[in-house]
Amino acid sequence: MTLIAKKIDRRSFMKVSALAGGGMMLSFSWLAGCKPTTQAEVMELPKEWFELNSYIKIGDNGVVTLMSPNPEFGSNVKTSMPMILADELGVDWKNVIVEQADFYPERFDRQFTGGSQGIRQGWKPLRTAGATAREMLIKAAAQTWSVPAEEITAGAGTLEHKASGKKAGYGEMASLAATLEVPEEVKLKDIKDFNLIGVSQKNVDGKKIVTGKPLFAMDHYPANALVAMVVHPPAFGMKVKSLDESSAKGMPGIKDVFVFEPVKEDYDRNFFDVNSFSNLVAIVGTSTWEVMQAKKAIKVEWEITADSSFSMAGFGGNKMTVKVPGGVESTEGHKAAMEAMAKGKVNLLRKDGDPEGAFKKAAKVLERTYTAPYLAHNCMEPMNCFADVRADGATLYGPIQAPELIRNTISARLGLDKEKIQINLARMGGGFGQRAYGHHMVEAAVISQKVGAPVKLQYNREDDMTYGIYRPTYSATYRAGLDENNNLIAFHVNGGGVPESPVHANRFPAGAVDNYLAEGWSVESNITIGAFRAPRSNFIAGAEQSFIDELAELAGKDPIDFRLELLERAKTNPVGERNDYEADRYAGVLKLVREKSKWDEPKSGVNRGVSAYFCHNSYVAEVIDVVIENNAPVFKNVYAAVDCGIVVNPDAAANMGEGAIVDGIGNALFGEMDFVDGVPQKNNFHQYRMIRQKEAPRHVEVHFVKNDIDPTGLGEPLFPPTFAAVANAMHKATGKRFYNQPFMKEMDVSRSRI
Amino acid sequence: MAVFNLSVNGKKQQVDVDPATPMLWVLRDHLNLVGTKFGCGIAQCGACTIHLDGTAIRSCQMPVSAVADKAITTIEGLSEEGDHPVQKAWLEHDVPQCGYCQAGQIMTASALLASNPNPSDDEIEAAMNGNICRCGTYLRIKAAVKTAAANA
Numbered sequence: 001m002t003l004i005a006k007k008i009d010r011r012s013f014m015k016v017s018a019l020a021g022g023g024m025m026l027s028f029s030w031l032a033g034c035k036p037t038t039q040a041e042v043m044e045l046p047k048e049w050f051e052l053n054s055y056i057k058i059g060d061n062g063v064v065t066l067m068s069p070n071p072e073f074g075s076n077v078k079t080s081m082p083m084i085l086a087d088e089l090g091v092d093w094k095n096v097i098v099e100q101a102d103f104y105p106e107r108f109d110r111q112f113t114g115g116s117q118g119i120r121q122g123w124k125p126l127r128t129a130g131a132t133a134r135e136m137l138i139k140a141a142a143q144t145w146s147v148p149a150e151e152i153t154a155g156a157g158t159l160e161h162k163a164s165g166k167k168a169g170y171g172e173m174a175s176l177a178a179t180l181e182v183p184e185e186v187k188l189k190d191i192k193d194f195n196l197i198g199v200s201q202k203n204v205d206g207k208k209i210v211t212g213k214p215l216f217a218m219d220h221y222p223a224n225a226l227v228a229m230v231v232h233p234p235a236f237g238m239k240v241k242s243l244d245e246s247s248a249k250g251m252p253g254i255k256d257v258f259v260f261e262p263v264k265e266d267y268d269r270n271f272f273d274v275n276s277f278s279n280l281v282a283i284v285g286t287s288t289w290e291v292m293q294a295k296k297a298i299k300v301e302w303e304i305t306a307d308s309s310f311s312m313a314g315f316g317g318n319k320m321t322v323k324v325p326g327g328v329e330s331t332e333g334h335k336a337a338m339e340a341m342a343k344g345k346v347n348l349l350r351k352d353g354d355p356e357g358a359f360k361k362a363a364k365v366l367e368r369t370y371t372a373p374y375l376a377h378n379c380m381e382p383m384n385c386f387a388d389v390r391a392d393g394a395t396l397y398g399p400i401q402a403p404e405l406i407r408n409t410i411s412a413r414l415g416l417d418k419e420k421i422q423i424n425l426a427r428m429g430g431g432f433g434q435r436a437y438g439h440h441m442v443e444a445a446v447i448s449q450k451v452g453a454p455v456k457l458q459y460n461r462e463d464d465m466t467y468g469i470y471r472p473t474y475s476a477t478y479r480a481g482l483d484e485n486n487n488l489i490a491f492h493v494n495g496g497g498v499p500e501s502p503v504h505a506n507r508f509p510a511g512a513v514d515n516y517l518a519e520g521w522s523v524e525s526n527i528t529i530g531a532f533r534a535p536r537s538n539f540i541a542g543a544e545q546s547f548i549d550e551l552a553e554l555a556g557k558d559p560i561d562f563r564l565e566l567l568e569r570a571k572t573n574p575v576g577e578r579n580d581y582e583a584d585r586y587a588g589v590l591k592l593v594r595e596k597s598k599w600d601e602p603k604s605g606v607n608r609g610v611s612a613y614f615c616h617n618s619y620v621a622e623v624i625d626v627v628i629e630n631n632a633p634v635f636k637n638v639y640a641a642v643d644c645g646i647v648v649n650p651d652a653a654a655n656m657g658e659g660a661i662v663d664g665i666g667n668a669l670f671g672e673m674d675f676v677d678g679v680p681q682k683n684n685f686h687q688y689r690m691i692r693q694k695e696a697p698r699h700v701e702v703h704f705v706k707n708d709i710d711p712t713g714l715g716e717p718l719f720p721p722t723f724a725a726v727a728n729a730m731h732k733a734t735g736k737r738f739y740n741q742p743f744m745k746e747m748d749v750s751r752s753r754i
Numbered sequence: 755m756a757v758f759n760l761s762v763n764g765k766k767q768q769v770d771v772d773p774a775t776p777m778l779w780v781l782r783d784h785l786n787l788v789g790t791k792f793g794c795g796i797a798q799c800g801a802c803t804i805h806l807d808g809t810a811i812r813s814c815q816m817p818v819s820a821v822a823d824k825a826i827t828t829i830e831g832l833s834e835e836g837d838h839p840v841q842k843a844w845l846e847h848d849v850p851q852c853g854y855c856q857a858g859q860i861m862t863a864s865a866l867l868a869s870n871p872n873p874s875d876d877e878i879e880a881a882m883n884g885n886i887c888r889c890g891t892y893l894r895i896k897a898a899v900k901t902a903a904a905n906a
Contacts, residue, residue: 074852074889202848209853210844210860211836212789212829219788227783252755252772287783289775380793380801380854380888429791429854430888461794651848655894659851662890685798685886693882696892 043095050174052133053182054107055085055126062157062171064091067101069108070118071401072205073431075715076652077118079204081126083648084119087196088130088189090155091170098204103403103423111425113401114436114531116616116713119648123711131186133177137170140177144168155195191646191708200651205427217398217426218384218458225386225454226255228447229291231281231298232467235678236527237328238302240279247299248283253290256451257283257298262442267412268319269312272405274437276468276528278305282447288458295460304328305526324526328678331373331473334498337523338371338475341496346519349505352575353515358490362481366554370478370543372741374673375471375532376680376688381429382464387444388454393420398441398457399428406438410445433531437469462683470673471532472497474539478547481515486555488513488566495540496521499529502536502543507614508586509548511579512566527675533663534716537615542668542723542741545611549728550737559610559728560594563587581614585643588705589621592641596703597623606636609728613721616713618644619705622661624697624725628733631747633726635665635697640718642702645709657702657718664722666691669744689744758818762787763831773819778802780818781828789829789857793886800885803858803865804828810865812884829857832864840864843902851889859885863899872903 046059057065066082082098103111109125112118134154141159142149145166152161157170208215233239240259248257261279263269281300285291306326313319359365385398394416400406403423411418428435444457459467476495483489491513495503501520510516532538552562564587569575571583590612594600597608605627612621625637638661647653670689674681682688702718727738738746760767762785769784781787781804790813793801797812804813805827832838840863850856859882866873866881873881878899887895 072852074850076851200848202845203850203853205853206845206848206850207836209850209856210829210841211832212787212857214788216791216854218792221783221786221788287771287775287779289772289779289783293772378888380791380799380852380886382792428852430852432888458792461796461799655848655851655891658893659890662892663888666890684796685794686796690886690888691890691892692884692886693892693896694879696890696896700893 043097046171048175050178052136052174052178053129055129056089056133058170058174060171060174062169063095063097064089064157064170065097065099067108068098069101069111070122071111071113071403071425071428072100073113073399073401073428073435075113075118075656076203076649077113079201079652080119080649081122082204083196083201084123084126085130087194088127089134091157093196093201095157100425100427102425103407105404111403113431114433116618116716119711120617120713127188128186131188132183135183135186136177136180137173139180140173141168144173144176197646197648198650201649203652215427216381216429217386218381220386220397220426220456222386222454225456226284226286226451227288227291228282228284228444228455228457229295229460230443230457230463231283231295231300232277232463233302235328236276236468236675237305237326237678239277239305240281241301241303243281244299248294248297251290251294251297253286254294255284255286257281257294258450260446260450262413262439262446264413269310270405270408271313271315272402272436272438273312273409274469274528274530275439280443282450284447284451284455292460323524325524326526329525329527330676330678331674334473334523334525338496338498341521341523342475342477342494344521346494346496346521347501349503349518349520350510350576351517352510352513355490355492355515355517358515359479359481359492361483362490363484364482364554365479366551367477367479368547368550368739369475370546370739371475372473372539372542373671374473374527375667375671376465376673376682377430377432377434377469377532378465378688378690379428379430379432379434382461383440383459383467385441385444385457386454387441387448387457389414389445389448393422394445395422395424396441396445397424397426398438398444399426399431399435400438400441401428401431401436402438406441409438410442413442414445414449432533433535434469437530461685465688466680466683468528469530470527471535471538472500472529474502476502476540476543478543480547480551482551482555486557488551490515492517493544494519495543496523498523498525498527500536502540504536504540504580506578506580508570508581509566511574511576511583512570514575516575533660534615534720537613537716537720538723541611541613541615541720542727545613545721545724546727546738549609549611549724549731560590560599563590563612581619585619586612586614589619589641589643592703592705593621593623593639596641596701597637597639599623607729607732609725609730609732611721611724611728613717615720616716618642618712618714618717620717620721622718622721622725624722624729626726626729626733632744633669633730633733633747636699638697638700640700640702641705642714642718643705643707644714644717645707645711647704648711650704653704653714654702656714658700660716660718661700661722662691662696664719665697665726666695668723668726668741669695670742672742756819758821760818760821760826761823762826763828769818771818773817775818777804777813777816777818777821777826781813787828787830791854791857793855793858799855800862801855801858803861803885805861805865808865808868810862829861832860838864839902839906840867840898843898843905846901847894847898849891849894849898851891855885855887859887859895863895863902866899867903867906871906873899
């Protein structure tokens with residue numbers, strides 16, 4: 001198949017006439033300057049660079065610089081996205097230097113990392129950018145050699161006209177190519193001709209990471225910057241009543257102490273403007289340790305908040321009013337509220353057939369309720385941000401997944417035109433959704449504006465863990481009816497949470513059951529929530545796939561067979577119009593994991609659980625083997641089968657998959673944040689248990705379905721199914737079902753009963 | 755404030771700071787050695803691991819006043835060219851995802867191998883258990899430690 005890319009986005013190809021010189025780089029790599037990467041140190045750097053488009057510069061000696069547009073939080077976009085460019089451009093990866101682009105919407109599309117969409121949405125634009133530059137080089141060679149462009153081949157950084165024997169490196173043609181008209185249409189490579197996509201390449205920042213080079217916003221130490229920390233209320237539903245400035249102001253190194261409001265009252269918020277507290281205390285000083293001492297000593301009086309509301313644009317842009325109840329909340333209260341809501345008036349999300357009639361006719365009915373607590377992201381790099389706000393503009397450098405939206409927020413808060421706000425993109429020490437929310441950047445900007453100096457805002461771990469923006473707490477009740485032949489004839493899910501429902505009504509097993517009912521509900525709260533690796537899916541997959549496992553057991557069927565049976569129904573005779581998955585691809589990963597895990601050759605002493613889920617446009621099935629030692633699970637083997645279309649960087653993709661599985665096991669066993677009177681009950685890693693080396697599985701295999709489908713999500717899809725694979729394997733090992741996360745608590749309960 | 759003479763990565767350094775200041779912040783705020791990371795501040799995550807006379811310690815809990823004349827090694831000083839066997843093994847296994855915890859992981863691993871050149875799986879797990887990796891690269895970390903042991 002030959003792909004022709006039309007409608008090339010003009011902003012990627014914005015021509016700047018002065019480009020063909022050494023000064024063409026605009027604001028790229030503000031932090032790193034033009035310091036060569038480690039890889040570049042062994043390359044001879046060119047005397048002159050020629051820019052073919054926003055993503056690609058070619059040096060007179062053939063060395064190529066590729067701009068990586070999206071912020072990197074560990075999902076490998078900084079390596080994988082330039083690989084897509086390089087393959088279409090036709091260059092040797094060893095001649096490539098990758099640079100992180102700063103936030104620059106005039107030149108780059110969608111500089112957002114999240115929702116597992118980087119590669120999926122970057123695929124076509126990046127291929128087009130690479131192919132366009134290649135075509136311009138070919139045209140330059142055609143002009144120079146006076147031969148038809150169609151007769152010139154390009155690859156491995158070389159242009160060749162076989163008939164005349166003419167040959168040139170890209171570097172020799174780059175100067176002319178940069179002056180040519182950008183073609184309206186370009187031919188993309190055939191998938192079979194990819195020679196870089198699909199071939200594992202090492203992380204482009206690997207050497208810098210293992211040698212401790214400054215890569216993160218926190219590592220940015222301009223000579224004149226002050227250090228700032230904030231003190232936020234000790235509980236959700238509280239705010240600052242008064243500050244005793246004298247309690248900290250005279251302390252060594254302390255320059256200023258004040259109360260500020262991160263959001264102005266009349267501000268219409270965007271989707272990622274989540275602020276847990278209406279006011280905060282800022283402490284500004286000369287060194288981190290001194291500010292930390294003042295933070296311990298400072299005296300603040302707090303008060304309970306009243307009910308409030310604000311206007312916010314939803315993810316699709318539609319405005320809504322968000323109500324925030326005043327006062328302090330507790331986990332016990334949330335549990336009672338969720339139980340009441342589930343039994344009360346719920347929202348109908350989807351109904352097929354006659355569920356209640358079918359339940360009446362059912363020979364067997366199974367009903368189970370699943371719950372999970374709030375989770376904190378706990379990125380290893382605590383929130384921080386450098387901000388330098390001046391009268392004529394502002395520069396910010398901080399870990400952020402969504403720079404475009406936060407620039408609007410900062411602009412509104414500072415009263416500065418957004419064009420005057422420069423956001424530079426740091427490598428992030430983890431993201432997981434937490435850094436889609438840029439409250440830390442706004443806080444740094446407000447503090448810098450107030451003190452009239454550049455500041456480095458630094459959260460400590462306690463600030464980070466207790467600020468909010470958590471994965472919500474959820475509850476879901478599943479009910480299913482089997483007929484006398486153990487066929488699934490009725491299915492009902494009723495799920496909700498604080499403050500959102502986790503139910504995806506059009507996902508499996510919708511479409512596979514004649515009589516299907518999905519309902520949702522939610523409870524208002526002032527404890528802030530946000531995206532957390534595979535939002536909603538990260539709970540509902542575990543609930544659904546645990547329930548399906550128990551249902552298969554009740555039906556006396558093998559759990560993989562039972563799922564395949566349902567998927568066959570969804571494929572051949574689907575129920576309803578809107579089913580958000582392709583049954584064939586879903587079945588494909590189950591079949592692959594069955595093969596790779598040798599599911600059909602059970603071994604004694606091996607307790608296995610299976611789970612499969614579709615989210616972020618990708619399909620994943622996992623099999624986990626567990627044994628119980630000293631009343632704790634030891635995960636011996638994990639097999640994952642993934643269909644995410646074409647895999648750009650296979651070893652990095654496997655790494656991401658392994659990590660998501662480890663993350664899933666950790667959160668399933670230990671993840672939990674509870675509240676008493678609005679106070680988060682954990683504030684650092686001595687209380688919040690994270691998975692560690694000893695609890696990691698001993699062996700993990702991630703297998704990818706090979707196909708020619710355009711790439712889909714990868715960072716999130718392996719995470720949600722892990723919870724149920726863990727629960728189902730632990731059921732095999734203990735005879736006990738695990739309905740309530742975190743599962744280790746349930747293990748402790750069973751031990752205390754013994 | 756007090757003046758301290760330190761030996762950091764083989765170089766003499768002088769700082770004038772509050773004696774209670776943890777080495778973590780002396781390195782980061784005062785000596786421009788930012789490879790050592792702040793993770794928890796209470797010795798629970800291992801991101802700030804450095805060597806003190808060759809032993810892995812958590813620099814967030816080590817006041818500068820307690821260092822005296824002991825030799826401090828940070829990730830920047832582990833090798834001249836970034837070619838310590840542990841660093842090489844980390845690259846070979848392409849361990850990092852976000853990369854933030856990895857300096858601490860590498861400092862713990864290199865101290866382990868210095869005292870125990872051929873650790874068992876259990877010994878690796880025990881030694882590395884104090885270092886959290888939120889991205890979950892534990893399997894590659896363990897594999898890289900074994901490779902480094904084999905190549906040292």
